[in-house]
Amino acid sequence: MFRTVAELVEMAEKDNIPISEVMIRQEMDVKEKSREEIFSEMEKNLVVMEKAIEDALKGVQSVTGLTGGDAVKVQKYMKEKTPLSGNLMMDAVSKAMGTNEVNAAMGIICATPTAGSAGCVPGTLFAVKEQLNPTREEMIRYLFTSGAFGFVVANNAFISGAAGGCQAEVGSAGAMASAAIVEMAGGTPKQSSHAFAITLKNMLGLVCDPVAGLVEVPCVKRNAAGSSLAIVSADLALAGVESRIPCDEVIGAMYRIGKQMPSSLRETGEGGLADTPTGRFLKEKIFGVSV
Amino acid sequence: MKYNSVFDIIGPVMVGPSSSHTAGAARIGKAARNLFGRQPSWAKIHLYESFAKTYRGHGTDFALVGGLLGMETDDPQISKALQLAKEKGLEVEFIEDSASANHPNTVRMIIGDDSDQQELMGISIGGGKVEITELNGFELRLSGNHPAILIMHNDRFGAIASVTKILAKYELNIGHMEVNRKDVGKEALMVIEVDQNVDDTILQELQAADHITSIAKIVS
Numbered sequence: 001m002f003r004t005v006a007e008l009v010e011m012a013e014k015d016n017i018p019i020s021e022v023m024i025r026q027e028m029d030v031k032e033k034s035r036e037e038i039f040s041e042m043e044k045n046l047v048v049m050e051k052a053i054e055d056a057l058k059g060v061q062s063v064t065g066l067t068g069g070d071a072v073k074v075q076k077y078m079k080e081k082t083p084l085s086g087n088l089m090m091d092a093v094s095k096a097m098g099t100n101e102v103n104a105a106m107g108i109i110c111a112t113p114t115a116g117s118a119g120c121v122p123g124t125l126f127a128v129k130e131q132l133n134p135t136r137e138e139m140i141r142y143l144f145t146s147g148a149f150g151f152v153v154a155n156n157a158f159i160s161g162a163a164g165g166c167q168a169e170v171g172s173a174g175a176m177a178s179a180a181i182v183e184m185a186g187g188t189p190k191q192s193s194h195a196f197a198i199t200l201k202n203m204l205g206l207v208c209d210p211v212a213g214l215v216e217v218p219c220v221k222r223n224a225a226g227s228s229l230a231i232v233s234a235d236l237a238l239a240g241v242e243s244r245i246p247c248d249e250v251i252g253a254m255y256r257i258g259k260q261m262p263s264s265l266r267e268t269g270e271g272g273l274a275d276t277p278t279g280r281f282l283k284e285k286i287f288g289v290s291v
Numbered sequence: 292m293k294y295n296s297v298f299d300i301i302g303p304v305m306v307g308p309s310s311s312h313t314a315g316a317a318r319i320g321k322a323a324r325n326l327f328g329r330q331p332s333w334a335k336i337h338l339y340e341s342f343a344k345t346y347r348g349h350g351t352d353f354a355l356v357g358g359l360l361g362m363e364t365d366d367p368q369i370s371k372a373l374q375l376a377k378e379k380g381l382e383v384e385f386i387e388d389s390a391s392a393n394h395p396n397t398v399r400m401i402i403g404d405d406s407d408q409q410e411l412m413g414i415s416i417g418g419g420k421v422e423i424t425e426l427n428g429f430e431l432r433l434s435g436n437h438p439a440i441l442i443m444h445n446d447r448f449g450a451i452a453s454v455t456k457i458l459a460k461y462e463l464n465i466g467h468m469e470v471n472r473k474d475v476g477k478e479a480l481m482v483i484e485v486d487q488n489v490d491d492t493i494l495q496e497l498q499a500a501d502h503i504t505s506i507a508k509i510v511s
Contacts, residue, residue, distance in 0.1 A: 003292070027297050032487060041298065048304045103307030106350065106370045111310040113300045113418045118310075121301075143301045150300035155292045159300075160311045160417030162341040162395040168417075176300075213345030215308035266395065267312075268344040287347060 001026060005152050005193050005247040012189035019179065019189050020141035023148035042140050045110045049099070049122035052109045056098025060105045064286050067216040068105060071098030088127050089228055096123025096227035100220040112143075113150045113159040116166075116215045117173035119223030121146045124177040124230050132184055145183045146176040149196050156248070157255035161208030161267040164258025166222060171203030171254060174226030174233075181234035197243035197250045198233040199226075204250075205257055207265035209272025212283035218273055293416065295437070303419045305364040311396050312342065312349030315415030317369060320358020322423055323400045323411045325507035326441055331402035331409075333382045334359055339392035339399075342415075346385070355398065356383055364419060399425075423509060429471045429480045437466050437484040439509045442497065446472045446479040450502040454481060457500060461493050478504075 002008040002022065011022045027038050057075060061068035074094035077083065083090040096119030103109045103118055112121040125142050134142070150159065153172045158164040178195035182188075187195075203226070211217040243250070264271035273279050294300065305314040324330065336355055338346050346352050350370065357372035359381065368375065376383055388399070396415040403409060412425035423433050426441065433439055444450045451470060458465060464486045472479035489508055498506050 001292070001295075023297050030295055042301065045298075045301055045304060106307050108304060108365055108367065109307055110302055110304050111314065111419055112302075113310075115305060115307050115310040115313065115419075118307075144297060147297035147301040151294060151297060154294040154300060154418065158417055160396070160415075162311060163417060210345070210348070213348035215349065263340070263395065267341045268395075269348065270344065 001030070002152070003155065005149065005196065005251070008148055008152065009189045009193050018141070018145070018183050019148050019192055020144035020183060023144040023151070039140055042143050045143060046140055048108060048110045050126070052099050052102045052107060053095045053122060053126055055107060056095070056102050060101050060107065062101070062104040062216055063106070064214065064216065066104075066211070066214065066282065067220045068101045070220065071095065071101055085228070088131055089231055091130065092124045092127035092227045092231055093224045095126050096120055096223040097220050099123055100223045104214070104216045104220060112146065113154065113172055113176070114161070114169050116161060116219045117169040117223065117226065120170065120173035120177045120226040120230060121180065123223065123227040124181055128181055128184060128231070134184055138184060142180045142184055145180040145192065149176045149179045149192075152248075153251055157251050158258060163266065164254065165261045165266055166206040166208045167200075167203045167254055168258055169208065170222045170226040171200050171206055174203060174230045175199040177227060177230035178233040178237070181230060182237050185234065185238055187238050191237040193247045194241070194243045195233045195237035197245065197247040198236055198241070199229050200250050200254060201243065201245065202229055204254055207261060207272050208267040209265055209274045210267065210269055211274050211279040212286050213269030213274070214286075217282070294420065299418055299420055303364045305419060306367060306369045309349040310419040311415045311417050312345065312351045313354045313369070314364040314419035315396065315421045316351045316354035316398070317358040317362060317364050318419065318421045319398060319400070319413035319415065319423070320355040321361065321363070322358070322413065322421070322507055322509055323402055323409070324359045324361055326411065326426065326443070326505055327402055327407075327409050328505040329404075330360065330379065330381060332380055332404040333402065335384050335386065335401040337386045337388040337399040337401075339388050339390065339397040341395040342398055343387040343389070352385055355400070356381070359402065421509075426480060427478070428473070431482055432469070433482060433484070433509060437486060438488045439482060439484045440489060440494070440497070441507045441509065442481040442483070442503060443505045444479050444481060445502040445504065446476050447502045450479070451481065453500040453502070454483070454497060457493065457496050458483070458485070463487065463489065463493070
């Protein structure tokens with residue numbers, strides 16, 4: 001069983017297999033299941049992701065009215081104008097935000113690694129897919145590659161905002177997506193690890209400060225940040241750019257920063273954006289309590 | 292290691308909005324119900340730290356109650372759980388407890404009916420994964436690494452053997468096991484971590500074994 005990204009990359013290089021294959025073999029071993037069983041279990045998750053994006057692009061609204069409809073706005077903009085950051089980028093952002101709009105509306109999503117950060121992995125997958133034309137199997141492998149990196153983070157640091165801030169959620173999710181994009185685009189396991197490190201480095205210190213404690217503001221747009229950064233980092237790694245700080249050390253830094261974060265900035269809805277005049281006003285409006 | 296499967300990271304499939312505060316909460320509620328063996332008629336739910344501060348926004352209240360009603364993390368009925376509880380005769384009270392807890396997402400659930408009551412402490416550690424840390428005054432050390440079976444039983448000879456015999460029959464390997472009792476001959480608790488998930492048919496057979504009072508399974 002791999003404990004670090006260094007071990008994960010080494011295992012892939014030693015057997016000359018992609019990261020996704022290391023994860024699949026480990027899962028077969030741990031669960032004592034066949035490849036087909038593991039694949040079909042993962043495909044169910046893929047189907048849920050696909051359905052959530054479909055729902056989002058029809059337009060959803062949360063109960064509070066704070067979020068919803070932005071994914072549709074972006075898709076419309078892409079049709080009518082030429083986005084400055086390009087169609088693929090805005091498609092990913094739209095689908096990532098859309099997934100989280102469905103989540104905020106208490107729709108059904110697949111946590112990757114958490115619900116608040118559930119947009120980054122599927123958002124990038126269903127955008128990159130348009131350019132790379134992967135097979136269904138390659139799309140499922142994308143999830144195994146993401147999962148392999150998330151597995152290391154979860155076991156060496158944390159993946160919940162309450163424990164480590166948003167860097168642990170959207171930071172991890174965006175980084176996982178970067179690594180998976182690299183593999184799908186034909187990059188090496190080492191390039192995946194550099195892409196992961198570059199994204200996570202740029203998410204370090206990000207706090208979890210949801211307005212009124214709801215997974216809406218700023219969570220939905222943080223998934224826009226996570227998914228767009230994932231694509232940029234993947235491109236950097238594919239271009240041969242390397243992270244000076246090794247991946248596992250970046251995860252270690254994320255862990256130590258999370259440990260130093262005060263509880264007001266770890267999903268208590270007390271600090272940061274939650275504690276702005278507008279944040280407090282919205283909380284009072286939604287729950288009818290003064291704070 | 293806390294997480295041992297890729298599906299802890301990619302998954303669960305769930306009703307939003309939060310894996311720790313909604314999906315995890317539903318799983319703790321479901322574990323509490325399974326351990327109690329039936330739907331309780333009342334529940335006093337103490338929430339701590341992040342759970343106490345944000346439970347309304349995350350639907351933690353719906354999810355815990357949904358779990359008590361037997362719902363899974365992806366049951367669309369979760370959002371209506373509070374209303375359904377009323378219809379099904381489950382009276383619920385939430386207490387925002389200001390005491391500090393070891394984990395930011397901690398809940399203490401005291402549930403019961405006319406004949407019995409049960410107290411359980413659970414934590415939601417992220418991505419929908421949960422751990423049960425206390426049951427009826429017994430401290431548990433459920434790592435959450437593996438599927439586990441919790442068995443409340445009477446402290447009588449043969450109770451443990453009857454359970455292990457069934458597990459052996461189905462070729463289930465025990466990774467970790469502990470047995471606690473309150474006093475000689477009184478209520479006791481077996482915690483068994485196994486390597487694979489346990490089918491419901493095996494649980495039913497365990498439930499029917501000698502001296503067993505209730506059973507619950509925790510899926511890792």
